[in-house]
Amino acid sequence: MHPALNSRTSCPPDRTSSRPLLAERHVARLLLGTLTGRLPNGMAPVAILLLVTEQGGTLATGGLLCALYGLASAIGQPVLGRMVDRHGQGGVTSAAVLVTTICLLLLPYVDAGTQPTLAAGLVVVAGLSTPPLEANLRALWSTVVPDPERQHAALTLDTGTQGLIYVAGPPLVATLSALHGPGAAMTVAAALGLVGAAMVLSAAPSRTWRPTASRAGRFFGPLHHGGLRLLFLAVGGVGFALGAMNVWAVAVADRHGMALLSGLIPAALSTGSLLGSILYGRRHWPGRLRGQLLAAAALFALAWVPLAANPPPLAATALTTLPGVFLTALITSAFLMVDALAPVGTTTEAYAWLIAAVGTGQAAGTAVAGLYAGQPAIGAALPAVGAAFTLAVLVGARQRLSSAGSTARRGRHRRDDGAEALVALRPPPPPSLPPHRLTPHC
Incomplete structure (x- = not known):
């Protein structure tokens, strides 16, 4: 019998079950990094709306661009998820976050009223390339917390906290816009997305994650x-x-x-x-x-x-x-x-x-x-x-x-x-x- 196994239960002794979940190695970093990296999801739509109105555009135009961003993000997630399943998290997610960051940084310099096609194009590309951080995190829990019961707790905490990006994001945009304008709010959103993705991708669980060979x-x-x-x-x-x-x-x-x-x-x-x-x-x-x-x-x-x-x-x-x-x-x-x-x-x-x-x-x-x-x-x-x-x-x-x-x-x-x-x-x-x-x- 393997020395690490308990002779009566055939299970390894659990030395971490009583520890707080956030005290487990990598848990807090991955959760905080994912929430930070996904803040553009809650910030960008509001920033787009304020940016368009500041440029003299209508709410209808801003609303259309916000809808395009949300729809493009929904379409892009499964595509990027399939690429992660085939090629791993690092390369795919890094490329995605770079593309979406560049697009968000360029948006304040495009007038949606006089350049609607260019503005719409940047919004669509930014949405399509939204990094699949949430799906990536859910794929990591099985090895970050190997115990199935604590995996369930981690997934529950993960799901419950994701809504915080829609609580913190809009007020942060409103504050930054009031102080420095919506362009600054969009820039901060892009920067936060980049920082959060870097926190996750540089962590050992993400770096060592490997896709399976199956193509079921x-x-x-x-x-x-x-x-x-x-x-x-x-x-x-x-x-x-x-x-x-x-x-x-x-x-x-x-x-x-x-x-x-x-x-x-x-x-x-x-x-x-x-x-x-x-x-x-x-x-x-x-x-x-x-x-x-x-x-x-x-x-x-x-x-x-x-x-x-x-x-x-x-x-x-x-x-x-x-x-x-x-x-x-x-x-x-x-x-x-x-x-x-x-x-x-x-x-x-x-x-x-x-x-x-x-x-x-x-x-x-x-x-x-x-x-x-x-x-x-x-x-x-x-x-x-x-x-x-x-x-x-x-x-x-x-x-x-x-x-x-x-x-x-x-x-x-x-x-x-x-x-x-x-x-x-x-x-x-x-x-x-x-x-x-x-x-x-x-």
Whole structure:
């Protein structure tokens, strides 16, 4: 028997399970670097809007450029994710962040009113080349925190904190624009994206990450799996709810003459999401992953129902925290389902498709809610409609969302022979259990 194994459990002793997750090596750096590197996602749209209006352009032009940026980013993520799965994180992500940084730095020097084609081109290229930092991070957790239970906690914390970029980004742009102009805000956004990506890419887990040799699914990649296609369709409803909520918040602020509400309501949802990540990650939840996913979707949909009654401003702000609490559980379960179902060698791309589906749904929700901004009753109900769509698709797809027999694995890292032997000596897990329950407790 390997000396590191416990004779009664056949598991290595766990010396880190009692340590705070952020105290684990690389965890804080990767999480902070990813959040910093993704700040342009929350800053650039606002900076584009302010930049266009400062140049004398219309809000319609600024809104169109913002929509182009968001749509291009959603399209680019799966493409870059596939490239990462084939060539590794370093080269692909470095090239992407350099391209998007250059485009964002050039935007303040282009007048969208007199040079609309050039401005649109820079915005589209910046969106398409948005580095897949979020998908990359999700692919790294398996080796940064090898214990499956702590992987689940890391993914939950990761998911819950991602909303902070949309809480911190817009106010930072507003402050910088007031002090130095929107051009300076765009420059800072580009610089932060570059610094954050450098923090992640220079860390050992990212540098040593290697893609698997498999090319399962070939051209269609993870889309070859019918269950994943339905899962991506379902989370589009989550994005729709979030996009509609943002427009509804602006409409509520305008209707009541309280401009602060346009930021407070989305911030309340993000606060709920962070709270949900703490609550969800502190205990083990019963049942299989498919059941957890459906339960989270049902609770997320029910949490929007009180808001559909179009409550007063303060009540609306407080009630918006409820969907946020269940949002973390829903998205975390969706990512775990992707990990269970994605064919070997396509995990990063599969993560990117999930992220892109949320982004695409958000763009659709924003567009539809904009059409009904003058009708409070419809605007208040649209987030619930998106959440109900998610639940309906997942219920219909429940037979195909089974992790049984899945052989999905993330990219591999270089390991020493002792570590490989230790992994090889572990007994195989029961195939019917969810990924975060696979390894027997020690």
